[in-house]
Amino acid sequence: MRLYINLDHVATVREARRTDEPDPVRAAVLAELGGAHGITVHLREDRRHIQERDTLLLLQTVRTGVNLELAMEEGILGFALEHKPMQATLVPERREEITTEGGLDISDRERQERASNALGRLRQAGIRSSLFIDPQEAIVQMARELGADAIELHTGEYANARPAERAEQLERLRRAAALGRSVGLAVHAGHGLTYENVRPVAAIKEVEELNIGHSVVSRAVLVGMERAVREMLALAQAAPGTADD
Ligand code: PXP
Numbered sequence: 001m002r003l004y005i006n007l008d009h010v011a012t013v014r015e016a017r018r019t020d021e022p023d024p025v026r027a028a029v030l031a032e033l034g035g036a037h038g039i040t041v042h043l044r045e046d047r048r049h050i051q052e053r054d055t056l057l058l059l060q061t062v063r064t065g066v067n068l069e070l071a072m073e074e075g076i077l078g079f080a081l082e083h084k085p086m087q088a089t090l091v092p093e094r095r096e097e098i099t100t101e102g103g104l105d106i107s108d109r110e111r112q113e114r115a116s117n118a119l120g121r122l123r124q125a126g127i128r129s130s131l132f133i134d135p136q137e138a139i140v141q142m143a144r145e146l147g148a149d150a151i152e153l154h155t156g157e158y159a160n161a162r163p164a165e166r167a168e169q170l171e172r173l174r175r176a177a178a179l180g181r182s183v184g185l186a187v188h189a190g191h192g193l194t195y196e197n198v199r200p201v202a203a204i205k206e207v208e209e210l211n212i213g214h215s216v217v218s219r220a221v222l223v224g225m226e227r228a229v230r231e232m233l234a235l236a237q238a239a240p241g242t243a244d245d
Contacts, residue, residue, distance in 0.1 A: 001202055002037035003236050004067050005229055006190075006213025007058075011041075011049035013221075024050065025057045027217075027225050032064055034229025038086070040211050042069035043076055045093060052079065059083055067211065069132070072104075072118050081125045088122050089130040089152055089188075089211075090115065103134035103154040106142050116146045123147065130188060135176035143185060150186035152211060153177060155201055159192025170200050177206035195219070195235060202236045210236055 010027040014020065028039045039062050041050045058066050065086035070076045071093035080088050092104050106115050115131065122129040130150035131143045134157075143151045153176055158169035173189065180187040189201050190211030202210060212232060220228040 001207070001236050002209040003035070003229070003233050004038040004040045004190075004209060004211045005031040005036045005216055005232075006040040006042070006069075006211055007031070007217065008042050008049045009214055009217040011051070011054060015049055024054050025061055027220070028058055028062050030220075030225035031216075031229045032062070034226040035233045036064060036229050037209075038062075038065040038067055040067040040069060040089075040213070042091065043079065045071060045073055045076065055079075055085075056083065059085060067130075072114050077118055077121065080127065081121060084125060084127055087128040087130060087150075089132055090118060091132040102156070103132055103139065106131070106133070106139065106146065112142065112146060119147045123149075130186075132190075135172045137176060137179050140176050140179045140185070141183065143180075144183040148185060150188055150209075151176075151180050152188040152190055152209075153180075153207070154191050155189050155193055156191040158201065159194070159197055173201060174204050177204045181206040195232065198232065198235050199238070202238075 007024045007027050010022050010024045013022055031039060039058060041055055043050050043055050067087040067089055068080055068085040069089045069091045070080055072090055090104060106112050119129050128149050130152050131148045132152045132154060133139045133143055135153045140151060153173055158173055161169045177187045186208060187206045188209040189207045193201060193212045194215040216228050216232050
Protein backbone atom coordinates (compact mmCIF):
# COMPACT_ATOMS: atom_id res chain seq x y z
CA MET A 1 0.00 0.00 0.00
CA ARG A 2 1.31 3.41 -0.99
CA LEU A 3 0.32 6.45 1.04
CA TYR A 4 0.19 9.79 -0.75
CA ILE A 5 -0.22 12.84 1.44
CA ASN A 6 -2.29 15.73 0.12
CA LEU A 7 -0.79 19.01 1.34
CA ASP A 8 -3.44 21.44 0.09
CA HIS A 9 -4.46 22.44 3.58
CA VAL A 10 -0.96 23.39 4.63
CA ALA A 11 -1.34 26.05 1.95
CA THR A 12 -4.87 26.82 3.19
CA VAL A 13 -3.42 27.91 6.54
CA ARG A 14 -0.85 30.06 4.76
CA GLU A 15 -3.45 31.65 2.49
CA ALA A 16 -5.60 32.51 5.51
CA ARG A 17 -3.03 35.26 6.10
CA ARG A 18 -1.63 35.58 2.56
CA THR A 19 1.83 35.15 4.01
CA ASP A 20 4.67 32.68 3.44
CA GLU A 21 4.09 30.14 6.21
CA PRO A 22 3.48 27.29 6.67
CA ASP A 23 5.32 26.19 3.56
CA PRO A 24 4.01 23.08 1.74
CA VAL A 25 7.55 22.37 0.52
CA ARG A 26 8.81 21.99 4.07
CA ALA A 27 5.74 19.94 4.93
CA ALA A 28 6.52 17.65 2.00
CA VAL A 29 10.03 17.00 3.28
CA LEU A 30 8.62 16.05 6.67
CA ALA A 31 5.87 13.91 5.13
CA GLU A 32 8.52 12.02 3.19
CA LEU A 33 10.57 11.57 6.35
CA GLY A 34 7.42 10.12 7.92
CA GLY A 35 7.27 7.53 5.15
CA ALA A 36 4.90 9.05 2.58
CA HIS A 37 5.24 7.40 -0.82
CA GLY A 38 4.25 10.56 -2.62
CA ILE A 39 2.88 14.08 -2.32
CA THR A 40 -0.45 15.18 -3.76
CA VAL A 41 -1.56 18.74 -4.44
CA HIS A 42 -4.61 20.16 -6.17
CA LEU A 43 -3.86 23.25 -8.21
CA ARG A 44 -7.37 24.68 -8.28
CA GLU A 45 -8.51 27.17 -10.88
CA ASP A 46 -9.23 29.72 -8.14
CA ARG A 47 -5.81 29.09 -6.51
CA ARG A 48 -7.44 29.07 -3.10
CA HIS A 49 -4.62 27.09 -1.51
CA ILE A 50 -1.82 25.61 -3.63
CA GLN A 51 -0.19 28.09 -6.03
CA GLU A 52 1.77 27.44 -9.20
CA ARG A 53 4.97 28.33 -7.38
CA ASP A 54 4.28 25.66 -4.72
CA THR A 55 3.72 23.07 -7.41
CA LEU A 56 6.88 23.99 -9.28
CA LEU A 57 8.97 23.90 -6.09
CA LEU A 58 7.44 20.57 -5.09
CA LEU A 59 8.21 19.14 -8.53
CA GLN A 60 11.84 20.11 -8.01
CA THR A 61 12.23 18.99 -4.42
CA VAL A 62 9.97 16.00 -3.75
CA ARG A 63 12.07 12.83 -3.81
CA THR A 64 9.20 10.36 -4.05
CA GLY A 65 6.72 11.65 -6.64
CA VAL A 66 4.12 14.34 -7.14
CA ASN A 67 0.52 13.49 -7.92
CA LEU A 68 -1.08 16.63 -9.33
CA GLU A 69 -4.86 16.83 -9.05
CA LEU A 70 -6.35 18.95 -11.77
CA ALA A 71 -9.61 19.85 -13.42
CA MET A 72 -10.02 19.26 -17.14
CA GLU A 73 -9.37 22.90 -17.88
CA GLU A 74 -6.99 23.87 -20.65
CA GLY A 75 -4.77 26.22 -18.61
CA ILE A 76 -4.12 23.72 -15.83
CA LEU A 77 -3.79 20.81 -18.20
CA GLY A 78 -1.20 22.80 -20.15
CA PHE A 79 0.67 23.45 -16.90
CA ALA A 80 0.73 19.71 -16.15
CA LEU A 81 1.86 18.81 -19.67
CA GLU A 82 4.69 21.32 -19.46
CA HIS A 83 5.93 20.50 -15.97
CA LYS A 84 5.27 16.75 -15.97
CA PRO A 85 4.30 15.52 -12.51
CA MET A 86 4.80 11.79 -12.04
CA GLN A 87 1.03 11.35 -11.93
CA ALA A 88 -1.97 13.49 -12.78
CA THR A 89 -5.40 12.84 -11.31
CA LEU A 90 -8.31 14.39 -13.16
CA VAL A 91 -10.93 15.69 -10.73
CA PRO A 92 -14.14 17.68 -11.04
CA GLU A 93 -14.05 21.24 -9.75
CA ARG A 94 -16.75 23.70 -8.85
CA ARG A 95 -15.83 27.13 -7.55
CA GLU A 96 -18.44 27.24 -4.82
CA GLU A 97 -17.58 23.86 -3.30
CA ILE A 98 -15.64 23.63 -0.05
CA THR A 99 -13.85 20.53 -1.27
CA THR A 100 -14.17 18.12 -4.20
CA GLU A 101 -17.71 16.83 -3.87
CA GLY A 102 -17.92 13.78 -6.06
CA GLY A 103 -16.23 11.83 -8.79
CA LEU A 104 -15.77 13.04 -12.35
CA ASP A 105 -18.90 13.10 -14.46
CA ILE A 106 -18.13 11.04 -17.55
CA SER A 107 -21.73 10.17 -18.32
CA ASP A 108 -22.20 11.82 -21.70
CA ARG A 109 -20.34 11.73 -24.96
CA GLU A 110 -18.98 15.25 -24.77
CA ARG A 111 -17.47 14.72 -21.32
CA GLN A 112 -16.12 11.33 -22.39
CA GLU A 113 -14.39 12.91 -25.36
CA ARG A 114 -12.85 15.64 -23.21
CA ALA A 115 -11.60 13.06 -20.72
CA SER A 116 -10.25 10.79 -23.40
CA ASN A 117 -8.47 13.73 -25.05
CA ALA A 118 -6.92 14.82 -21.73
CA LEU A 119 -5.85 11.26 -20.93
CA GLY A 120 -4.28 10.87 -24.37
CA ARG A 121 -2.28 14.08 -23.99
CA LEU A 122 -1.09 13.05 -20.53
CA ARG A 123 -0.02 9.67 -21.89
CA GLN A 124 1.91 11.30 -24.73
CA ALA A 125 3.72 13.46 -22.19
CA GLY A 126 4.69 10.36 -20.19
CA ILE A 127 2.51 11.27 -17.22
CA ARG A 128 0.67 8.47 -15.44
CA SER A 129 -3.04 9.26 -15.39
CA SER A 130 -5.73 8.63 -12.85
CA LEU A 131 -9.45 9.47 -12.90
CA PHE A 132 -11.19 10.35 -9.66
CA ILE A 133 -14.53 8.56 -9.92
CA ASP A 134 -17.47 7.42 -7.86
CA PRO A 135 -17.37 3.71 -7.01
CA GLN A 136 -19.86 2.62 -9.66
CA GLU A 137 -19.17 -0.27 -11.93
CA ALA A 138 -20.34 1.45 -15.14
CA ILE A 139 -18.03 4.40 -14.44
CA VAL A 140 -15.10 2.06 -13.76
CA GLN A 141 -15.70 0.42 -17.14
CA MET A 142 -15.87 3.83 -18.80
CA ALA A 143 -12.58 4.89 -17.16
CA ARG A 144 -10.99 1.83 -18.73
CA GLU A 145 -12.46 2.59 -22.14
CA LEU A 146 -11.27 6.19 -21.96
CA GLY A 147 -7.71 4.99 -21.45
CA ALA A 148 -6.88 5.90 -17.84
CA ASP A 149 -3.93 4.15 -16.20
CA ALA A 150 -5.59 4.26 -12.80
CA ILE A 151 -8.82 5.15 -11.03
CA GLU A 152 -9.07 6.84 -7.67
CA LEU A 153 -12.26 5.69 -6.00
CA HIS A 154 -14.09 8.48 -4.20
CA THR A 155 -14.40 7.38 -0.58
CA GLY A 156 -16.40 10.45 0.52
CA GLU A 157 -19.74 8.68 0.69
CA TYR A 158 -18.21 5.87 2.72
CA ALA A 159 -16.59 8.42 5.05
CA ASN A 160 -19.82 10.37 5.50
CA ALA A 161 -22.11 7.36 5.81
CA ARG A 162 -24.04 6.79 9.01
CA PRO A 163 -22.82 3.69 10.87
CA ALA A 164 -25.74 1.59 9.59
CA GLU A 165 -24.87 2.44 5.98
CA ARG A 166 -21.14 2.13 6.16
CA ALA A 167 -20.99 -1.58 5.30
CA GLU A 168 -22.98 -0.96 2.15
CA GLN A 169 -20.69 1.88 1.07
CA LEU A 170 -17.67 -0.29 1.76
CA GLU A 171 -19.17 -3.02 -0.38
CA ARG A 172 -19.58 -0.54 -3.27
CA LEU A 173 -15.89 0.33 -2.94
CA ARG A 174 -14.93 -3.36 -2.86
CA ARG A 175 -16.93 -4.17 -5.98
CA ALA A 176 -15.58 -1.18 -7.89
CA ALA A 177 -12.01 -1.98 -6.82
CA ALA A 178 -12.32 -5.62 -7.90
CA LEU A 179 -13.73 -4.64 -11.28
CA GLY A 180 -11.07 -1.96 -11.75
CA ARG A 181 -8.26 -4.42 -11.14
CA SER A 182 -9.91 -7.08 -13.32
CA VAL A 183 -10.02 -4.73 -16.32
CA GLY A 184 -6.38 -3.76 -15.82
CA LEU A 185 -6.65 -0.45 -13.98
CA ALA A 186 -4.53 0.46 -10.98
CA VAL A 187 -6.89 1.22 -8.09
CA HIS A 188 -6.41 4.15 -5.73
CA ALA A 189 -8.80 5.58 -3.13
CA GLY A 190 -9.26 8.79 -1.25
CA HIS A 191 -11.31 11.64 0.15
CA GLY A 192 -12.56 11.96 3.69
CA LEU A 193 -10.32 9.19 5.03
CA THR A 194 -9.28 9.59 8.66
CA TYR A 195 -7.36 7.72 11.36
CA GLU A 196 -10.72 6.25 12.41
CA ASN A 197 -12.10 5.07 9.07
CA VAL A 198 -9.04 4.25 6.95
CA ARG A 199 -8.48 0.60 7.85
CA PRO A 200 -11.40 -1.07 6.05
CA VAL A 201 -10.50 0.80 2.86
CA ALA A 202 -6.82 -0.03 3.23
CA ALA A 203 -7.85 -3.67 3.62
CA ILE A 204 -9.41 -3.82 0.14
CA LYS A 205 -6.75 -5.88 -1.56
CA GLU A 206 -7.00 -4.20 -4.96
CA VAL A 207 -6.42 -0.72 -3.52
CA GLU A 208 -2.74 0.06 -3.95
CA GLU A 209 -2.65 3.78 -3.18
CA LEU A 210 -4.43 6.05 -0.70
CA ASN A 211 -4.61 9.83 -1.00
CA ILE A 212 -5.18 11.48 2.36
CA GLY A 213 -5.05 15.16 3.19
CA HIS A 214 -7.24 16.92 5.70
CA SER A 215 -7.05 14.39 8.50
CA VAL A 216 -3.26 14.09 8.36
CA VAL A 217 -2.70 17.86 8.10
CA SER A 218 -5.09 18.37 11.04
CA ARG A 219 -3.16 15.92 13.16
CA ALA A 220 0.12 17.39 12.02
CA VAL A 221 -0.90 20.77 13.47
CA LEU A 222 -0.95 19.06 16.88
CA VAL A 223 1.75 16.39 16.74
CA GLY A 224 3.93 17.35 13.77
CA MET A 225 3.84 16.21 10.15
CA GLU A 226 6.39 13.42 10.38
CA ARG A 227 4.58 11.71 13.26
CA ALA A 228 1.14 12.28 11.73
CA VAL A 229 2.25 10.55 8.52
CA ARG A 230 3.95 7.69 10.38
CA GLU A 231 0.77 7.03 12.35
CA MET A 232 -1.41 7.03 9.23
CA LEU A 233 1.05 4.81 7.40
CA ALA A 234 0.94 2.27 10.25
CA LEU A 235 -2.87 2.10 9.96
CA ALA A 236 -2.82 1.93 6.16
CA GLN A 237 -0.32 -0.88 6.11
CA ALA A 238 -1.51 -2.86 9.13
CA ALA A 239 -4.76 -3.84 7.47
CA PRO A 240 -4.87 -7.53 6.56
CA GLY A 241 -4.83 -8.22 2.85
CA THR A 242 -3.34 -4.87 1.84
CA ALA A 243 -1.67 -4.79 -1.54
CA ASP A 244 2.09 -4.87 -1.37
CA ASP A 245 4.19 -1.89 -2.32
N1 PXP B 1 -8.42 12.61 -3.49
C1 PXP B 1 -8.94 13.60 -4.23
C2 PXP B 1 -9.17 13.37 -5.68
C3 PXP B 1 -9.22 14.86 -3.66
O1 PXP B 1 -9.73 15.84 -4.42
C4 PXP B 1 -8.93 15.07 -2.30
C5 PXP B 1 -9.18 16.40 -1.68
O2 PXP B 1 -8.47 17.38 -2.34
C6 PXP B 1 -8.38 14.00 -1.57
C7 PXP B 1 -8.15 12.77 -2.18
C8 PXP B 1 -8.02 14.14 -0.13
O3 PXP B 1 -9.18 14.29 0.62
P1 PXP B 1 -9.07 14.60 2.15
O4 PXP B 1 -8.44 15.96 2.28
O5 PXP B 1 -10.49 14.58 2.61
O6 PXP B 1 -8.22 13.53 2.77
